[in-house]
Amino acid sequence: MLADAERKVLRIIANYSAGRKRMPTLIELGRKTGKSQKKLLETLSELVKEGYISWTPADPDRITLLQAREREDRENFTRDINNSLGLRTVKDLHGFNTDAFRLYG
Template sequence: MLTDYERKVLRILFNYSSGRRRLPTIHELTVKTGKGELDVMAALDGLIKAEYINWEDKSDTSNLVILEGWERESEKPKLPKVPPPSRPSDLSYWTEY
């Protein structure tokens, strides 16, 4: 399961590459996330370990390859299923005062 910050960096990488046809630099990632360079590098390392991205030559982010742009369904937290509230009838609102 990705941390919120890793998920944010992954979404920035994916959306940036889709819109601008290139990957953001480390400086652009620090500006977009509001965190320092060490935090960005730690998030990128986490994405590499989780196999969301591949980054062989770490001299530049243009060498980065996005393997998966979204978080995996199996890793998303599951919400509890809540039954819908039962209402007797909508007609009772108009007929019972």
């Protein structure tokens, strides 16, 4: 799950790009978020790491939005889907999750 600061920046990027048909610059993001440039760069780096945007400090004003909305918690999402399908995730001999298996009975 995203931290509040990351979620806020992601929503600003998504809304800004939808309304203006272009991505915001770092200066515009700074104005909208009230964050320092250093903190903003850290937040953008975290969004890259999480797979929400494509961005590099070498070209700071070029942001590509990959996913506009926050993903649900992956573990809970997978568990809920598996449960609804009658599937179960089991641990292998080393304690790692293996593929889900259909429950019978």
